[in-house]
Amino acid sequence: MPRIAPGIATMAFLLLPAAAGAQENARGKAVYDRWCAGCHGIEGEGDGPAEAYMLPRPRDFTMGLYEIRSTPSGQLPTDADILEVIDEGMPGTAMPGWKDHLSGSDRKALVEVVKSFSRFFEQEGAPEPVEVGSPPEATEEALAEGREFYQKIECWKCHGQAGRGDGPSAPTLEDDRDLPVRAADLTENWLFNGGGSTEAIFARLLTGMNGTPMPSFADLIEADFMTREQLWNVALYVRSLAPEEPPSVRDVIRAGLVEGDLPAAVDDEAWEEVERQYVPLVGQVIVPPRWFAPRVDGVWVQALHDREELVLRLVWHDPSESPDPDWAGWAARVRATMAPDGAEAGSVEGAGAADTAAMEGAEPETGEAVGEGRLAPEATAGAPDRLVVQFPTELPEGMERPYFLMGEEDDPVYLWRWRSDGDASEAIGRGFMNMEPLEGSGDALAAEATFEEGEWRLMIRRSLDAGGVEERLGFVSGRPIPMALFAWDGDNGEAGTRAAIGTWYFLHLDEPSGGGVIVIPLIATLLTAALGVAVVVRAQRREEEREES
């Protein structure tokens, strides 16, 4: 002890000026441990307990690599850069914004904590931010030039010609942890890490995104290959690929009444006039094996009817027409990355086939294995893309609807199942892995699908009348019709319960008179709020029951 004491005294002396800071840091560390360590790890190594359930993985702070910066490529971020990410989150990832959850002083303290995990901040600190400025006007000429340079600087190599993250290099991209990383879908700017404004896009172009394949393009200005304004025009063009406002999610999907013919084809010009609604999807994380890396973010829905038939047009982004050999490696890598919920050692060969078989309504060959959620990463190679539209088997009188995850044994759902290597067919779901073709279905569904530049467009139509077939829903106008969507990207390693799912929405078929059109959706909206709560509560209860059993 006597030997140590002088050392402590010296340290205390050295640390005195920093004492106030240290106190703040202790507070910051407590906040960090409570709110951040679950993902980012106690030591900031990006290895918290939740790590394995995320793609991309939580940031490892030790290398001082930050995507969102105002500093040149490879350099450290400023304090303001780090604070911005803490405040706003990373919309394309599991990282939420903390602005509304933590106090300003706590968030500032977190900046120091996060920096303390990397020796780089002690050594050098951040350089001066680069100047961003404000965008030029988005004139037609500016956008045209932006488009031209989108080609010239080959943004499309990763992001695709239409910007949907489907470029030829997209399937091989890796982040700094050698894990698969997506090229951003530039048409979904509300999911951009660092924000979807033109300024934010320009900043990303200028500084790159450390730890990802996204490089800096600043050298092109220095090398006189392009001007700063031309790079701004690229940012304007990229911004123009996304809607002006992020899609607002409404509970009611309106099927307008058409006097005359319904659109005959999926790319019929008539669809351009029909309003579309966005239905966001999330990973299926309730029924094992769960899925934390869904590819399909959402589906744009359009609907029409002519008193005889209902037709839906469903449009979603998916970088490949599965199975695409170029993406086979991607599927394997994603499955391997998400291994902890399924594909770990002891995986059952062929379980993927069982998975698929169950989707087709056959008995799983290795039912137990599927139930336990063990799937070999390679097992789904060659899986198609799929989409399911879910309805109840009959319109509910009250508040209750079937369980939103493909129904239950005693409370089934009526399904339209479409697959990219086949057609659309009717089925009855009694739970996620328990689906059977609808008896007496015949050729009730007419489907047409097109894949182009990272986008699926699917049209499905059916007569409103159930035709006397048991468990087939009859569609009636003027009443809210519960509807939900599910999507699978085979080339993302998705099949069976590894799906992107949505909750119940309401399809509303317009009635001939105008009166109900406004009022009924309103009522439906109110109903939905109550029903939404009921669904969540019910799902939680089920989950608890499952855990107990």
Place this chain on the structure above:
Amino acid sequence: MRELLRRVGGMALVSGVAVALACGGAEEPGEAPEEEVAEEAGPVVPPDSAATITGVVNFEGTAPEPEPIDMSEEPTCAEQYEGQPRKHPVVAVDGKLARVYVHVKEGLGDRTFPTPSEPVTLDQQGCRYRPHVLAIQVGQPLEIVNSDGILHNINTQPQVNRGFNISQPVEMTTTRDFTDPEVMIPVKCDVHGWMEAYIGVQDHPYAAVSDSSGAFTLENLPPGDYVLEAWHERYGVQTASVSVEAGGSAQADFSYSADMAGAEVPLGEPIDLHDHGSETASRAAVSR
């Protein structure tokens, strides 16, 4: 690329370190002219006392065929090859190992060396890096050349330096440098996943890459006792001790074999990323 892994081999694998004493030097070996070195100009080592270490990297066994590259997406590059384009072959002819980075790891003491202004070139040609392994000094300009005229991005992934990830969509040259010694810095092109290169950075000029006959030369050394380290991306790291007298030359050979292929190859220095004593090596070993 974060295989910052435990060291392989250590001294044990060194074979045939011969110390040849050629022409007895007239200079006093102990007197390194440190004050002079600090000056910008002037020779680091007086010409008449400058020593040379040469060596050969031997290889036993059969190395794998270089992997084929699917360049069908890049006709500009593919047409530069007769037949199937492949990655850089591991082995040169006659049981010698090429593209081994050899550098003086210990023995230079506190000497400092001027920063060369002569650039080192990393070319992107036929969708491969040329060279595949290169040696550079801290602060020395690295000229990154795109001879292909199609999009490449140059994504460096250091552990010690701050890296960079820059875009070159046309024929152009970009210059960068590194601030700290590091063995090695991986370089990749995300557009073409097969492209890889390794850069070794030293704060002295005594580093070389073995040529197609496995040979390397370190020139203009001050006399002294040195530890050399050899680094190969597939077969790992070896060290060798060698002494050289003023104006003399010495031989230091390394021997690798095919069964070292599973070696864990360190990248970057085995540093503590937190600077507060956690188990960096074990953490990094998890990554692949």
